[in-house]
Amino acid sequence: MKIFETVEQNLKARGYCVRTFATAEEAAAYLDSAIDGKTVGFGGSVTLDAMGLYNLLSRHNTVAWHWKSDDPNAARKSAQAAQIYLASANGLAETGEILNIDGAGNRVASTLFGHEKVYFVIGRNKLAPTCEEALWRARNIAGPQNARRLGKKTPCAVKGDRCYDCKSPDRICRGLVTLWGPMMGMETEVILVDQDLGM
Numbered sequence: 053m054k055i056f057e058t059v060e061q062n063l064k065a066r067g068y069c070v071r072t073f074a075t076a077e078e079a080a081a082y083l084d085s086a087i088d089g090k091t092v093g094f095g096g097s098v099t100l101d102a103m104g105l106y107n108l109l110s111r112h113n114t115v116a117w118h119w120k121s122d123d124p125n126a127a128r129k130s131a132q133a134a135q136i137y138l139a140s141a142n143g144l145a146e147t148g149e150i151l152n153i154d155g156a157g158n159r160v161a162s163t164l165f166g167h168e169k170v171y172f173v174i175g176r177n178k179l180a181p182t183c184e185e186a187l188w189r190a191r192n193i194a195g196p197q198n199a200r201r202l203g204k205k206t207p208c209a210v211k212g213d214r215c216y217d218c219k220s221p222d223r224i225c226r227g228l229v230t231l232w233g234p235m236m237g238m239e240t241e242v243i244l245v246d247q248d249l250g251m
């Protein structure tokens with residue numbers, strides 16, 4: 053797939069397993085066949101939600117997702133202990149760095165340690181030429197859009213134009229993780245989808 057040629061090459065050179073799909077439906081079907089009989093945790097993700105993965109995987113796996121639970125904190129802990137973890141990214145550099153900004157920290161922590169395997173499911177809109185531009189995207193596009201989606205009282209949510217590096221108690225950007233490569237001892241697969249997905 054032309055759009056992913058460079059990033060796919062660079063992700064593979066960094067040690068990731070990479071698969072590309074033309075559509076979210078095809079990517080969801082692949083994940084549905086690859087993950088079976090497992091405990092599965094989800095990080096907060098509009099991408100995963102839009103792909104309907106929670107319902108698909110719940111049919112033949114035990115899935116924990118705080119977005120779908122009456123007890124979000126218990127779901128976060130179950131997700132943290134799961135064999136498999138799924139997340140998206142706030143920014144993906146063509147040079148191969150994967151960036152995520154988090155508020156509670158469960159999502160970024162789970163992409164670093166504790167699972168048999170982690171999947172990153174990333175739409176083409178997350179792609180940026182360099183690590184610096186991917187960070188810019190994570191801070192100035194993903195952050196404000198997520199703050200707005202969550203109804204936060206932050207300047208970015210009100211104006212929706214950029215990050216203000218706010219000191220608001222409602223600030224959702226509390227930590228940044230940049231992955232230079234898959235963490236040791238944990239298989240990591242990157243699923244690239246040639247559609248706009250998530251924020």
Ligand code: SF4
Nearest residue numbers: 195208215216218225
């Ligand atoms: S740091 Fe504050 S202003 Fe910047 S994106 Fe996050 S919540 Fe919005």
